[in-house]
Amino acid sequence: MKPLKVALLGCGTVGSAVLRLLEEQSDDLAARVGRRIEVAGIAVRRPDHHPGVPAALLTTDAEALVRRDDVDLVVEVIGGIEPARTLLMAAIESGKSVVSANKALLAEDGVALHAAAAKAGVDLYYEAAVAGAIPLLRPLRESLAGDQIRRVVGIVNGTTNYILSRMVETGAGFGEALAEATDLGYAEADPTADVDGFDAAAKAAILASLAFHTPVTAADVYREGISAVTATDVARAAEIGCTVKLLAICERVSDEEGDSVAVRVHPAMIPTSHPLAAVGGAFNAVFVEAEAAGELMFYGQGAGGEPTASAVLGDLVAVARNRLVGAAGQGPSGYADLPIRPMAETPTQYHVSLDVADKPGVLAAVAQEFAHHDVSISTVRQNGHGDAATLVIVTHSAPDAALSATVAALREMSAVREVTSVLRVEGLS
Amino acid sequence: MKPLKVALLGCGTVGSAVLRLLEEQSDDLAARVGRRIEVAGIAVRRPDHHPGVPAALLTTDAEALVRRDDVDLVVEVIGGIEPARTLLMAAIESGKSVVSANKALLAEDGVALHAAAAKAGVDLYYEAAVAGAIPLLRPLRESLAGDQIRRVVGIVNGTTNYILSRMVETGAGFGEALAEATDLGYAEADPTADVDGFDAAAKAAILASLAFHTPVTAADVYREGISAVTATDVARAAEIGCTVKLLAICERVSDEEGDSVAVRVHPAMIPTSHPLAAVGGAFNAVFVEAEAAGELMFYGQGAGGEPTASAVLGDLVAVARNRLVGAAGQGPSGYADLPIRPMAETPTQYHVSLDVADKPGVLAAVAQEFAHHDVSISTVRQNGHGDAATLVIVTHSAPDAALSATVAALREMSAVREVTSVLRVEGLS
Missing domain, CATH: 3.40.50.720 (NAD(P)-binding Rossmann-like Domain)
Structure with a gap:
């Protein structure tokens, strides 16, 4: 033959x-x-x-x-x-x-x-x-073909995961951790594709297309890289029982106007108890939530x-x-063709840390600013007092635009000396 | 249509x-x-x-x-x-x-x-x-069809995993933990299929058949359930940084006579740092090692x-x-048709705890018994002294028959007051 x-x-x-x-x-x-x-x-x-x-x-x-x-x-x-x-x-x-x-x-x-x-x-x-090497597209396309996928959340870029892992382990800033990754060959001479999230955004587009039977291109993916993540963000995350990861998140969002697909790549705080939190170094892992199957996780080497x-x-x-x-396998279908939800309208949760003057009424004024933007607060913690007082706030879920508008307004408040850390939060209930 | x-x-x-x-x-x-x-x-x-x-x-x-x-x-x-x-x-x-x-x-x-x-x-x-719900057979059969699978190690029975998890958490014995599982509906009125490993053995046979392109039936699988696991076993495991899990292990074993397939289900101590150690309650997880892909893990709900x-x-x-x-998918192939390796010849590692008389020469006599069976010792720890002395021994890998013969001989030694815990160990290097 x-x-x-x-x-x-x-x-x-x-x-x-x-x-x-x-x-x-x-x-x-x-x-x-x-x-x-x-x-x-x-x-x-x-x-x-x-x-x-x-x-x-x-x-x-x-x-x-x-x-x-x-x-x-x-x-x-x-x-x-x-x-x-x-x-x-x-x-x-x-x-x-x-x-x-x-x-x-x-x-x-x-x-x-x-x-x-x-x-x-x-x-x-x-x-x-x-x-x-992680079998992922075939499971999404075939094994889960009889189910409804709600979310796919993944760590799909080893370079940024290595950099963030080192920042968590050593307390280093982004620049220092990137330099180490470059020296060790984990980051390329021009790290833009990894560090700015382009690589993860392309993968998110592919995952979302398969998960939701909807054509999604890299241009549809909201994208933020990790170069703005600071040692302070990492420290604040640890204080609320979280770690910082660059996540690719593909979601089906349902509201009164029907279903839509939100796809985004950005750094986020996730609880250290979340299965993705333990994924270290150059490994990749993808967490899938489906209606009937429940929670699934796929883990392995993402590159090499x-x-x-x-x-x-x-x-x-x-x-x-x-x-x-003599038969080609069936390609992925785009029959659902759901609308892409803009990031501004995508529900997210924020963590915000503020340096404030510890005067009566500051917390009330800050809380009022959140309320003004229709953002509900989940937890507030006040640390220190006098000139060194800080507020650490985690919101409930709200449209991303409302959250970022709130942060912009906080930066203008006279009672707020500095917004020291802003990062989205995922996986906190 | x-x-x-x-x-x-x-x-x-x-x-x-x-x-x-x-x-x-x-x-x-x-x-x-x-x-x-x-x-x-x-x-x-x-x-x-x-x-x-x-x-x-x-x-x-x-x-x-x-x-x-x-x-x-x-x-x-x-x-x-x-x-x-x-x-x-x-x-x-x-x-x-x-x-x-x-x-x-x-x-x-x-x-x-x-x-x-x-x-x-x-x-x-x-x-x-x-x-x-975990996509597993399709990845083994298709995604890894271009690779050589070395090992598949899984927690594939939720009932026994729940019982062992409770024994670890509460210090309870097997009977008590089983009774609790039965009350909560995690164990059936007749728990034999789960507790004695029949369910896991059937799954191991299916996994091994696909992984090694070799027909394997449940009768080819060495099987030990968890009813003999004691609170002492669980405590001893913790002392060496391990937890106890019922594992389904499918391996390709290579020696001078060529390759063979060893398939077994038994409780084992695994390091708490192993990804399978964190798989709690009724969840399932399967760890796959392949030549090119490296280590992969699949995690999710195993029943319901x-x-x-x-x-x-x-x-x-x-x-x-x-x-x-108009085309049927290709079924699994049995072309490799590797011989099934008997458990007696399958390399395993043992943990053995002994109560001994703390007299000069006891450790030497015990070590001599291992050497007599060609079993090399990895670590020995002696706890206490006088009448309450215990030896905790972890062996290197040796044929299972040599290990069990060693344990039988230890039970006959006059210097050994009691063999208090014997359990295989997996995933320790």
């Missing part, structure tokens, strides 16, 4: 791990698929940079490779929007099934790619795009060559099996 | 939750499957016991129901071996795809059922059979009507989609 031929696009950390696993597990993969899988070619930019790879397989003409008649399946681990988009479209139009680890592309153009794949009758799988390659190969086995039975 | 018709076998806690979700989510399911799903009939033993169900759907003739020409899919939530086996075989032979939550049947006869399903070209899915129904409906959507495209 003729083997299935794979074109590999990209041969960096993930690509070379894919290549190694394809070779090492060749017999097992053949038994699991029902056909041998062979590498037809590997597209790279600089063939002389890959001494360990058979030169005959290397090419710089990626588009010619994906269009080759003898290629059945395409694995894309280049990352970024272009040339990946053009190459995947060419692959799909040539009738190849595609496995991709490209979160940025899927979050920007998933709908168009899926439409093209459906039209061509081929598969488009991308488990590796979110949370590395081997873990990502594991997810790529799982997809490769699936698309190869589908190829052999 | 003609709806897909489902026959439901059994209408207890899980069955009635399936029925309710099918109705409540009718539109969503139709959108996700691409066709409406309708209940064709419900087989029960006593139709008058189901007042909330339309009488016209109820029947006592389950076999006639599964053979009906207008039935496309069969959902079996009866449990137990018979009549479930006969009914599922009849369903498969009549060309129906089957979703089952029946761990006992799948663990005993999975190979025959899968062979029949493959022959008939229909699906046999059973995500709900292991760990309730709604969570189990969520898993059943996820499978139902999958088999319905497959039905519409």
Whole structure:
């Protein structure tokens, strides 16, 4: 029987791990698929940079490779929007099934790619795009297909999780912790994609699309990174039994106008008793709440060559099996097509710490400002007295715009010397 | 378009939750499957016991129901071996795809059922059979299909986990904790299946079959329940930084004779720092180690009507989609067909506590007994002195038979007044 031929696009950390696993597990993969899988070619930019790879397989003409008649399946681990988009479209139009680890592309153009794949009758799988080795997209898409997902809350970026973990452990500020992460290779030379939340926002868009059967792009995701998180925020979090994490939060919000989808990425205080609080260092974890299933958590390595390659190969086995039975798997559906809820209207909870003058009436005046914006206070704690008095306030849930307007107003109050820490709170009842 | 018709076998806690979700989510399911799903009939033993169900759907003739020409899919939530086996075989032979939550049947006869399903070209899915709502079988079967799984270690029985959690929290003995669990409805009137590990052993067999591409039945699983766990065991565990859990452990063991599969269910001490140690009450969690993916954990509700129904409906959507495209999903493969390793030859670690006479030479004599059986000691701690001296010993890994022979020999030693606690240890390096 003729083997299935794979074109590999990209041969960096993930690509070379894919290549190694394809070779090492060749017999097992053949038994699991029902056909041998062979590498037809590997597209790279600089063939002389890959001494360990058979030169005959290397090419710089990626588009010619994906269009080759003898290629059945395409694995894309280049990352970024272009040339990946053009190459995947060419692959799909040539009738190849595609496995991709490209979160940025899927979050920007998933709908168009899926439409093209459906039209061509081929598969488009991308488990590796979110949370590395953790099986997450298939469970959301398939295992929970008979349930209603309410929320998906995840730690999906290892770099920021490492930085925040170090800030919590050492009391360091953001800059110091970032420098350490860069030295150790946990952060890239240009850390923008991680630190400013772009990476997590792309993953959140993909998760929300699958969870809510609604097309969500990265542009729909409210995004705040961790560069403004201070050592004071971390200390204040500890005082209320919380830790600080960068969360990707996808929610179905119901109100009198019907259901909508809110998707956001921002740092938040979460209780140290929350299962996500213990997720340290470069690990990822995703918490899912569904109507019938209740609470589920998925935990594992979110990045790295081997873990990502594991997810790529799982997809490769699936698309190869589908190829052999002549049926593409069903793509994600966007039938629900729920409206995207703006961040301003999304219910959130805030923690606010204030330095105030300890005079009679200050607490009343501050409380009045919250009430004026229709924000209900959950807890207030007053620390110290005299010039050093602080108020630590946790609100109930309210529209984010009302909360941020309240904070802006507090900054203008004469009785408030300084707003020392503002951070959203998640998972406190 | 003609709806897909489902026959439901059994209408207890899980069955009635399936029925309710099918109705409540009718539109969503139709959108996700691409066709409406309708209940064709419900087989029960006593139709008058189901007042909330339309009488016209109820029947006592389950076999006639599964053979009906207008039935496309069969959902079996009866449990137990018979009549479930006969009914599922009849369903498969009549060309129906089957979703089952029946761990006992799948663990005993999975190979025959899968062979029949493959022959008939229909699906046999059973995500709900292991760990309730937690997506586990699909990730093992599909997401990790490109990886090599080394170990699967799980807390897969909520009743025993509740009992052990209470023993740890309150210092109670097994009998007292069981009585409490029975009062609260966490344990059944006849708790044998849970307490003696039969339920966990069936789940372990299913997990091992999928993880290692090797047919494993419940009879292949070494099984010890928790009824012999004492308050002393729990206290000794705490002294060495551990807690006690009933674990289902599926391992690939490699030695000079090649690879084999060891599958066992028994109580064990695990470090409180292990992710499974924090899994309390009726929750389930499964820890997976794979070559490339590294460590993964899946966590959620392991039982209950709604969570189990969520898993059943996820499978139902999958088999319905497959039905519409005319292709059955690939069943699990048994191609590796590794030998089952007997428990006696399976490497384990023991914790042993002894009351000894505190005389010179006792430790030497005890150590000599371990050495005589080729068992290497990892740590020894001596507590107290005089008549009340105790030795707490943790071994290195050794064949289980050598460890149990050592314990038997220790019981015969004149210097050993009593062996007060013997329990296996997992997850200590």
